[in-house]
Amino acid sequence: xxxxxxxxxxxxxxxxxxxxxxxxxxxxxxxxxxxxxxxxxxxxxxxxxxxxxxxxxxxxxxxxxxxxxxxxxxxxxxxxxxxxxxxxxxxxxxxxxxxxxxxxxxxxxx
Amino acid sequence: xxxxxxxxxxxxxxxxxxxxxxxxxxxxxxxxxxxxxxxxxxxxxxxxxxxxxxxxxxxxxxxxxxxxxxxxxxxxxxxxxxxxxxxxxxxxxxxxxxxxxxxxxxxxxxxxxxxxxxxxxxxxxxxxxxxxxxxxxxxxxxxxxxxxxxxxxxxxxxxxxxxxxxxxxxxxxxxxxxxxxxxxxxxxxxxxxxxxxxxxxxxxxxxxxxxxxxxxxxxxxxxxxxxxxxxxxxxxxxxxxxxxxxxxxxxxxxxxxxxxxxxxxxxxxxxxxxxxxxxxxxxxxxxxxxxxxxxxxxxxxxxxxxxxxxxxxxxxxxxxxxxxxxxxxxxxxxxxxxxxxxxxxxxxxxxxxxxxxxxxxxxxxxxxxxxxxxxxxxxxxxxxxxxxxxxxxxxxxxxxxxxxxxxxxxxxxxxxxxxxxxxxxxxxxxxxx
Numbered sequence: 001x002x003x004x005x006x007x008x009x010x011x012x013x014x015x016x017x018x019x020x021x022x023x024x025x026x027x028x029x030x031x032x033x034x035x036x037x038x039x040x041x042x043x044x045x046x047x048x049x050x051x052x053x054x055x056x057x058x059x060x061x062x063x064x065x066x067x068x069x070x071x072x073x074x075x076x077x078x079x080x081x082x083x084x085x086x087x088x089x090x091x092x093x094x095x096x097x098x099x100x101x102x103x104x105x106x107x108x109x110x
Numbered sequence: 111x112x113x114x115x116x117x118x119x120x121x122x123x124x125x126x127x128x129x130x131x132x133x134x135x136x137x138x139x140x141x142x143x144x145x146x147x148x149x150x151x152x153x154x155x156x157x158x159x160x161x162x163x164x165x166x167x168x169x170x171x172x173x174x175x176x177x178x179x180x181x182x183x184x185x186x187x188x189x190x191x192x193x194x195x196x197x198x199x200x201x202x203x204x205x206x207x208x209x210x211x212x213x214x215x216x217x218x219x220x221x222x223x224x225x226x227x228x229x230x231x232x233x234x235x236x237x238x239x240x241x242x243x244x245x246x247x248x249x250x251x252x253x254x255x256x257x258x259x260x261x262x263x264x265x266x267x268x269x270x271x272x273x274x275x276x277x278x279x280x281x282x283x284x285x286x287x288x289x290x291x292x293x294x295x296x297x298x299x300x301x302x303x304x305x306x307x308x309x310x311x312x313x314x315x316x317x318x319x320x321x322x323x324x325x326x327x328x329x330x331x332x333x334x335x336x337x338x339x340x341x342x343x344x345x346x347x348x349x350x351x352x353x354x355x356x357x358x359x360x361x362x363x364x365x366x367x368x369x370x371x372x373x374x375x376x377x378x379x380x381x382x383x384x385x386x387x388x389x390x391x392x393x394x395x396x397x398x399x400x401x402x403x404x405x406x407x408x409x410x411x412x413x414x415x416x417x418x419x420x421x422x423x424x425x426x427x428x429x430x431x432x433x434x435x436x437x438x439x440x441x442x443x444x445x446x447x448x449x450x451x452x453x454x455x456x457x458x459x460x461x462x463x464x465x466x467x468x469x470x471x472x473x474x475x476x477x478x479x480x481x482x483x484x485x486x487x488x489x490x491x492x493x494x495x496x497x498x499x500x501x502x503x504x505x506x507x508x509x510x511x512x513x514x515x516x517x518x519x520x521x522x523x524x525x526x527x528x529x530x531x532x533x534x535x536x537x538x539x540x541x542x543x
Contacts, residue, residue: 062410
């Protein structure tokens with residue numbers, strides 16, 4: 001797994017690339033929590049995720065819960081088919097705010 | 111190590127240390143050999159340091175001696191043992207501070223004959239303690255080229271109070287033996303800790319196993335099996351008959367691995383077992399359990415679960431699927447039907463509603479399983495998937511439920527392939543007797 005970070009539209013964007021499994025999800029988790037600790041609204045870009053297991057999903061859940069507690073915005077963008085099938089299977093697509101890209105998220109924010 | 115197994119320092123050697131006469135090379139080598147052997151047998155870190163400092167002081171004829179060890183990811187140097195007129199035990203320096211810091215940074219012996227002229231000398235210690243340091247001999251403690259600390263000797267008692275090259279060589283020989291002894295003692299500590307952890311995990315596993323149901327009647331319509339990937343498992347299942355004859359069942363997967371998952375598993379399993387006796391609606395039951403768990407659970411952990419009731423008198427199963435792998439209903443006519451999740455997993459959001467699915471019992475079997483089953487890999491590194499599980503079920507048509515699960519697990523667990531995840535399976539016989 002690789003991670004790219006950038007800022008766009010007032011959001012910190014963390015892009016996860018490749019397989020997000022137990023061996024690397026702690027790195028993703030650390031990055032997500034570091035952004036939230038710095039009080040940044042956060043979008044996680046899953047467009048290049050080829051596989052995500054429950055530990056990867058747990059990192060997203062923790063990000064979502066932490067953001068909620070701190071009144072920060074959190075969401076997923078560009079979720080790949082592979083990641084989406086995992087989220088749909090667990091009905092987590094009903095929990096996370098999911099948008100195609102940053103622009104769509106910004107439009108939804110109003 | 112038992113006290114009686116240690117080689118004791120002989121009186122002869124002790125006398126040689128404490129007198130002020132010059133020793134022959136043979137005598138010094140004999141002393142050194144005995145000290146080295148003594149260090150080699152010590153596996154207790156505190157005892158090792160205590161003995162080391164005692165021998166340094168005696169052997170080198172110094173006024174004070176201290177052992178500093180690198181700690182806090184090598185950022186700090188901490189005095190872990192000392193002898194002499196001033197107690198600096200616990201003194202913490204930056205790893206590059208003072209002459210001891212320079213020794214550690216350069217991994218070379220530092221001999222300072224007049225500290226007042228040395229810019230690296232940390233004067234704060236003398237200032238705070240009233241001790242007057244004249245000369246210092248500081249030797250790195252090296253293990254395979256890695257520095258773990260330093261041995262510092264202060265003010266030689268004999269002669270003009272100055273250390274010389276012979277002292278430097280002796281100090282290096284002693285430091286080398288001491289470093290090895292400290293390393294060995296640390297390794298022994300690590301082994302003891304590993305063993306303690308192993309025993310704790312074994313105990314945790316025993317507790318977990320005790321939470322899984324043991325069917326006393328082979329005609330009971332529910333059978334389950336669990337094979338953990340680690341010593342402790344994040345999967346769990348439960349089933350038992352209620353007073354009114356209804357059977358409660360669940361099968362769940364806690365995200366993550368190891369002790370955290372096991373503890374959440376124990377909590378969730380106990381809550382479900384208790385509340386299922388008074389709440390007979392599977393949706394309401396999960397709402398209650400979810401609210402309880404959401405109050406305390408953290409770090410993004412969640413539980414996917416299928417939980418339900420078998421009403422044999424009315425002939426149907428009611429269940430709620432919270433984010434779990436869809437159970438497979440193997441109909442009597444051979445058709446397979448998936449029962450997908452209707453709600454997210456537990457522990458994510460409080461006040462959730464969990465829709466209920468009603469399954470009429472018209473023969474056949476209902477299979478519940480965790481992703482450890484469908485994601486198990488074959489020899490070609492390909493996951494089993496639902497299609498593979500369907501084939502395994504079809505290939506075991508006329509055996510008991512327990513034997514069927516055993517056969518399926520035997521197929522999944524190939525001896526030459528590492529089991530990546532916990533494997534848990536449950537089968538519910540949907541025939542009305």
